[in-house]
Amino acid sequence: MQLHNREISLGMMIQDVTGKELLAINVFTESIRFLKDHFLEMFTDKKLGFTINDVFFVITVPAIWSDAAKQFMRVASEKAGIKSSQMMLAYEPEAAALFCSLLPEDQGIAKYFQERRRLMIVDLGGGTADITVVKVIKREEKLTYIEHVYRVTGGAWGGNQVNKNFEKFLELVFGNDVMDEFKRDYLSQYLEMMRDFEVQKKTLSTSGTKTGVGIRFGGDLRHIFKSKRGKDIKDELQDKLQGKVRITGDKLRFDLAIFKRFFQDCVKEIVNHINESFLKRGCAWPSAMILVGGFSDAPVIREAIVDAFPVIRDVVSPVATSLAVLKGSVIFGHEPAIVTGRVCRETLGLTLRRPYVPEGQTEKKTFKIDGQLQADKSFQKMFSINEIIKLGQTRTVAIQDLHTNKELRKNPKIIEVYASQDEDPKYITDAGCSLRGKITVNPPNGKWPENAEGFIDMETGGTEIIVRYRDKHSGQITEETIDFM
Ligand SMILES: Nc1ncnc2c1ncn2[C@@H]1O[C@H](COP(=O)(O)OP(=O)(O)OP(=O)(O)O)[C@@H](O)[C@H]1O
Numbered sequence: 001m002q003l004h005n006r007e008i009s010l011g012m013m014i015q016d017v018t019g020k021e022l023l024a025i026n027v028f029t030e031s032i033r034f035l036k037d038h039f040l041e042m043f044t045d046k047k048l049g050f051t052i053n054d055v056f057f058v059i060t061v062p063a064i065w066s067d068a069a070k071q072f073m074r075v076a077s078e079k080a081g082i083k084s085s086q087m088m089l090a091y092e093p094e095a096a097a098l099f100c101s102l103l104p105e106d107q108g109i110a111k112y113f114q115e116r117r118r119l120m121i122v123d124l125g126g127g128t129a130d131i132t133v134v135k136v137i138k139r140e141e142k143l144t145y146i147e148h149v150y151r152v153t154g155g156a157w158g159g160n161q162v163n164k165n166f167e168k169f170l171e172l173v174f175g176n177d178v179m180d181e182f183k184r185d186y187l188s189q190y191l192e193m194m195r196d197f198e199v200q201k202k203t204l205s206t207s208g209t210k211t212g213v214g215i216r217f218g219g220d221l222r223h224i225f226k227s228k229r230g231k232d233i234k235d236e237l238q239d240k241l242q243g244k245v246r247i248t249g250d251k252l253r254f255d256l257a258i259f260k261r262f263f264q265d266c267v268k269e270i271v272n273h274i275n276e277s278f279l280k281r282g283c284a285w286p287s288a289m290i291l292v293g294g295f296s297d298a299p300v301i302r303e304a305i306v307d308a309f310p311v312i313r314d315v316v317s318p319v320a321t322s323l324a325v326l327k328g329s330v331i332f333g334h335e336p337a338i339v340t341g342r343v344c345r346e347t348l349g350l351t352l353r354r355p356y357v358p359e360g361q362t363e364k365k366t367f368k369i370d371g372q373l374q375a376d377k378s379f380q381k382m383f384s385i386n387e388i389i390k391l392g393q394t395r396t397v398a399i400q401d402l403h404t405n406k407e408l409r410k411n412p413k414i415i416e417v418y419a420s421q422d423e424d425p426k427y428i429t430d431a432g433c434s435l436r437g438k439i440t441v442n443p444p445n446g447k448w449p450e451n452a453e454g455f456i457d458m459e460t461g462g463t464e465i466i467v468r469y470r471d472k473h474s475g476q477i478t479e480e481t482i483d484f485m
């Protein structure tokens with residue numbers, strides 16, 4: 001979630017609950033390292049005779065993450081001791097869908113995965129909610145091939161938002177200064193309170209006779225409030241909330257209706273977003289809506305979705321929704337080709353220096369290199385937004401450079417990758433175009449020939465973009481990476 005919708009860099013900082021700043025890459029690296037080491041310990045204990053070299057790792061990410069966020073995860077995994085060649089990224093909703101498609105018939109969900117059927121996968125996690133519409137391409141006994149119908153969309157409306165709303169509530173009622181002191185001096189009590197909130201959130205039922213929810217809170221919150229405001233929090237709650245939230249024993253007691261409000265903005269955003277998704281090309285009337293991710297276990301969310309879309313008769317989930325992603329990604333790691341096509345989320349292109357062509361190009365888009373007039377800033381489109389790209393499908397662009405200056409021949413070629421939400425941008429300076437990353441191509445054998453010629457191949461059908469440079473003169477083919485950070 002910390003990696004969604006923000007500028008990503010290796011120097012980026014994130015905050016812990018007390019507001020202390022930490023390097024994000026270290027937090028991610030150590031989390032992955034912990035999981036990896038724990039896993040290795042488990043199978044070393046079982047004496048299965050494997051080493052880390054026998055393991056291929058699949059790191060799952062929300063499907064709406066940017067290329068930079070995905071690169072960040074790859075770097076963190078490498079720093080955690082997983083070789084780049086021994087890992088891949090998997091999109092969480094795809095993994096969940098693959099898992100569902102292979103469930104035993106008596107679990108009911110696999111029956112929706114019939115050839116040519118379209119299914120909407122709604123992945124409601126902790127940080128993000130992603131919506132993916134897939135079509136079943138082929139069904140085999142042990143494998144189901146799927147393809148995206150529309151680009152993945154979504155936003156930051158996962159279950160953590162509910163916890164954040166609770167925190168905001170505490171700050172509003174007791175004051176930031178009180179909460180800051182409580183977190184600073186009684187962190188374990190604060191964490192205990194948040195853990196209890198998490199338990200209550202997860203067990204909240206919409207049926208039954210329960211009229212309220214109690215959250216255990218730390219006694220020292222009461223003391224801090226009293227010393228700062230000269231008032232008991234019991235009276236403060238009575239004054240501010242007229243008994244809808246009150247203290248009983250060691251608990252903060254919420255009327256059910258008030259507690260449900262913590263879910264309100266998520267429910268609204270998720271329902272709105274599903275609604276909008278139905279209007280997108282090929283997304284109306286899916287055969288079923290499959291809810292996955294831990295947050296979809298919340299009855300409040302599930303009921304809101306069912307109520308909002310009575311036309312979708314089948315709103316279903318596998319048992320243990322959050323494990324669906326984990327298990328599905330193991331399947332995906334073995335057979336990544338089962339997702340046969342994905343839809344571009346943005347138009348991607350390169351900028352290259354090419355010989356000047358006067359038509360339609362203005363003076364200011366040209367410049368001189370080695371005495372030759374060049375056209376620059378043109379957007380060399382490789383993939384269009386909303387285009388379905390099949391796995392393995394490659395786009396190629398020829399590149400050519402004249403180097404009369406011998407010194408410049410040793411320099412790598414930097415090719416910039418630009419993105420736009422427009423289908424057909426002409427120049428990288430057009431409104432809405434932005435720099436996404438850079439490809440660095442080193443000269444074959446250390447030096448470019450006077451007339452350097454070659455091809456850039458780009459493949460975007462997988463979970464990560466693959467780039468190759470094919471040099472025309474030396475015949476050398478090199479795998480290149482796009483640096484998105
Ligand atoms: N029964 C439940 N009721 C309400 N919320 C739940 C329930 N079970 C899990 N959650 C919430 O689901 C979220 C975790 O879901 P999940 O494990 O799918 O997330 P994730 O995949 O780690 O996150 P993301 O997909 O955003 O990266 C947490 O916010 C958790 O509180």
Ligand SMILES: [Mg+2]
Pocket residue numbers: 062092123124125126293325
């Ligand atoms: Mg998830």
